[in-house]
Amino acid sequence: GAGVSQSPRYKVAKRGQDVALRCDPISGHVSLFWYQQALGQGPEFLTYFQNEAQLDKSGLPSDRFFAERPEGSVSTLKIQRTQQEDSAVYLCASSLAASSGNTIYFGEGSWLTVV
Amino acid sequence: DAKTTQPTSMDCAEGRAANLPCNHSTISGNEYVYWYRQIHSQGPQYIIHGLKNNETNEMASLIITEDRKSSTLILPHATLRDTAVYYCIVRVEGTYKYIFGTGTRLKVLA
Numbered sequence: 001g002a003g004v005s006q007s008p009r010y011k012v013a014k015r016g017q018d019v020a021l022r023c024d025p026i027s028g029h030v031s032l033f034w035y036q037q038a039l040g041q042g043p044e045f046l047t048y049f050q051n052e053a054q055l056d057k058s059g060l061p062s063d064r065f066f067a068e069r070p071e072g073s074v075s076t077l078k079i080q081r082t083q084q085e086d087s088a089v090y091l092c093a094s095s096l097a098a099s100s101g102n103t104i105y106f107g108e109g110s111w112l113t114v115v
Numbered sequence: 116d117a118k119t120t121q122p123t124s125m126d127c128a129e130g131r132a133a134n135l136p137c138n139h140s141t142i143s144g145n146e147y148v149y150w151y152r153q154i155h156s157q158g159p160q161y162i163i164h165g166l167k168n169n170e171t172n173e174m175a176s177l178i179i180t181e182d183r184k185s186s187t188l189i190l191p192h193a194t195l196r197d198t199a200v201y202y203c204i205v206r207v208e209g210t211y212k213y214i215f216g217t218g219t220r221l222k223v224l225a
Contacts, residue, residue, distance in 0.1 A: 004158075031211070033211070033213070035215075041217075042202060042215035042216060042217055042218050043159065043215045044215070045212045045213065045214070048211040048212070050211075055211060056210060056211050056212060058212070059212070091158055091159070093159075098211065100145065100146050100147050100206050101147050101164070101166065103161055103164070104149070104161065104213065105161065106151075106158035106159045106160070106161075107158050108157060108158045109157075109158050
């Protein structure tokens with residue numbers, strides 16, 4: 001596709017349930033980012049991949065959050081045992097290369113509501 | 116850590132220029148300044164980015180001060196569809212982490 005694609009667009013999970021959020025970056029893009037955006041706040045960095053390597057996971061809020069990009073293209077963000085505070089929009093972004101100065105393209109986000 | 120500071124909100128009359136400031140005094144020498152905007156329920160939309168020189172594209176102009184500690188995004192003829200939250204972001208030096216601030220909520224008034 002032309003842009004970053006995320007699915008599902010909306011997800012309602014019961015507290016304690018596991019969820020998986022998928023990101024299809026722009027074809028050929030080396031860099032992939034995950035961000036979390038709470039209501040009324042700016043996006044906050046979660047993790048970064050360069051191809052299949054997860055080079056920075058400093059923003060993951062707990063060990064319940066796990067991200068992977070096994071073949072260097074599609075990425076999945078998994079949240080285990082969801083809690084109400086996990087309710088947020090999860091944004092995926094990609095860029096052609098890792099160096100600063102490359103345009104970063106964001107997807108529309110996956111809206112997660114934990115009830 | 117890199118950090119950006121922006122006014123919380125601004126109003127602009129339709130057809131006039133909107134000038135949105137950003138302070139990024141801790142930016143390192145090789146890092147770019149990026150501007151994005153976000154309309155409710157959508158992902159951030161890229162606007163423009165720059166390093167040292169002023170930049171212009173079909174959407175906006177970016178003016179960066181000589182010391183690179185601040186910048187201004189200029190929307191030359193604001194329309195109602197430009198109503199959004201505007202973020203300037205910078206990367207933390209030596210990392211891959213791009214930091215969003217709280218953003219400026221721009222309201223374009225008819």
